[in-house]
Amino acid sequence: MNILVVGSGGREHAVAAKLAEGKARVAVAPGNPGMKDVAMILDIKETDHEGLIQAARELEADLVVIGPEAPLLNGLADDFKAAGFRVFGPDQKAAEIEGSKSFAKNIMEQYQIPTGSYYVTTSYDEAVQHVQNQGAPIVIKADGLAAGKGVTVAMTFEEAEEALADVLLDGKFGEAGAQVVIEEYLEGEELSLMALVHGETVVPLVGAQDHKRAYDADQGPNTGGMGAYSPVPQFTSADVDEAVERVLKPTAQAMVKEGRPFTGVLYAGLMMTTEGPKVIEFNARFGDPEAQVVLPRLTSDLAEVLSELVAGGEPQLEWSDDAVVGVVLAAEGYPASYQKGISVSHLQFSRQTSVYWAGVKTEEDDLVTAGGRVVLVAERAEDLKTAQQKVYDQLQEKTTTGLFYRTDIGDKAIKNASS
Structure with missing residues (x-):
């Protein structure tokens, strides 16, 4: 089996390494030189859709796996499908569940998927007034993609005001900050729960916990992730099953009903509250660094699993207890x-x-x-x-x-x- 992986980060390295453990021949574009032991590196940018499609033709790729969120939101999966390839990764409309936090919140509200209350605005003055009315702690998010850095958990009104100014007045996150999503502060412990999805078929992965703050003891600014571990023993199998049934499956079904059927990794960042799991965010791809601690525990052949899924099957996964x-x-x-x-x-x-x-x-x-x-x-x-x-x-x-x-x-x- 020939597989093309698109992306260049640690997530794509983990995906390529797991695919290469089986019988698959793997190429990564654009990749990075650290991946050369597990895949052929192709110097083709994620933005070069025609170049990537041509490479897939030359590789006679049986499957294309798209790692990062930006090319998904730029319609790369759509272009590969139009060229006749099987793709593991959502199309542009489905990827919006990550690309727009307000879109994701609307889906959750419409389909009763548990999450915190929220408020969306493009006005700095309105945003400040809302924070004054709600009080701190409160969460400020740039609506669009900001590489994991557009989120501030503001413990004081002053922190919230500064975060709002960064997004709406100073344009710190560019177009991603054209509007801001202000969310209820949820208390509990976080769980990263991912699933392989094709339409209404949902195949959950084991859980992980990410460490987003830059420094020890969860100090410093938010990052794309400073480390992770799996399993997460704080949560029972019943806790995880509840999250699958209340969050992942209803979300996949909602996307089908919305005419945006999802194929790829649906990632739910969850706060496990006293009222049960609530969604903090959705991603449309493997988490990074979560993929790097979850995939090593998978003992099934990932290439066979993904091929079976996109062909309409429901693969069964086997995991190491390590x-x-x-x-x-x-x-x-x-x-x-x-x-x-x-x-x-x-x-x-x-x-x-x-x-x-x-x-x-x-x-x-x-x-x-x-x-x-x-x-x-x-x-x-x-x-x-x-x-x-x-x-x-x-x-x-x-x-x-x-x-x-x-x-x-x-x-x-x-x-x-x-x-």
């Missing part, structure tokens, strides 16, 4: 301004360690940083505590000048398990 903990190394300064071009060729790990490269490129035969989140390093073990110890033992042996990482990925779950 735990996986993944830690992101990011460029110092991320998610604000940061230096590029830092050499990372020396970051060599044991063969048992899973290493998923993201923001890197080759410069004069040297592997150097080219983005904020550089690499995720993951270890698996029979329990979270052992997996966490293994990954931090690996990292403490390395020189990470110019990079930083959180030292507490998985702490909460491990403390809960031992208490």
Whole structure:
């Protein structure tokens, strides 16, 4: 089976690595040089739809897997389908569930999918008035795509006012901030729950928990994710089943009813409240870094699973009971301004360690940083505590000048398990 994966980040590295474990021959475009051990790298940009389609023809691709959200919202899946390819990834209309937070909220409201209350406006003055009426804490979101950085959990009115100014007055997020979504602050613990979806067929994956804040103890600004772990022992199988039945399945059915049938990964960022699961956000693709800790636990052949799903089947998934903990190394300064071009060729790990490269490129035969989140390093073990110890033992042996990482990925779950 020949498979083309579109994307260049750690998520796509994890997807390509899992696909390559089976019998699939995998190519990644544009990829990054860290992926060369698991896939053929094609230097074709995500925006070059014609170039990607031509490459798929030359590869005689049996399946195209689109990783990132931006090409999905730019209609790449639509173009591949029009060219006659089987695609795992939603079309442009379905991808709007991630591309517009107000659209997602409207779907949830219309189909009684549990979430917090919300308010949408393009007016700074109206937004400030709404926050004054509601009080803090409160959540401020740019409506469109902002690479995980357009969200502020404001614990005070002053923080909310500053976040609103960033979005609506200063244009910090460009078109993504043309309007703002102000949401109720939900209390509880987060769960990232993804499913493979084709129309009304929903095949849930195991859960994970992401660490979005830049620094230890959930301090600092929101990022695209600084690490993750799976499983999430704080939640029972009954908790997860409830989320599947109340959130994932109704959402897939709602998209069909709306004339936007969804094919791909439906990601629900959930707050597990005392009233049950409530949706914080939807994504239209694998979470990053969640994919890097969930996919290593999958023992089924991912290529066969995706092919069966898009052909109209309902594949059964098998999972390892092992735990996986993944830690992101990011460029110092991320998610604000940061230096590029830092050499990372020396970051060599044991063969048992899973290493998923993201923001890197080759410069004069040297592997150097080219983005904020550089690499995720993951270890698996029979329990979270052992997996966490293994990954931090690996990292403490390395020189990470110019990079930083959180030292507490998985702490909460491990403390809960031992208490």
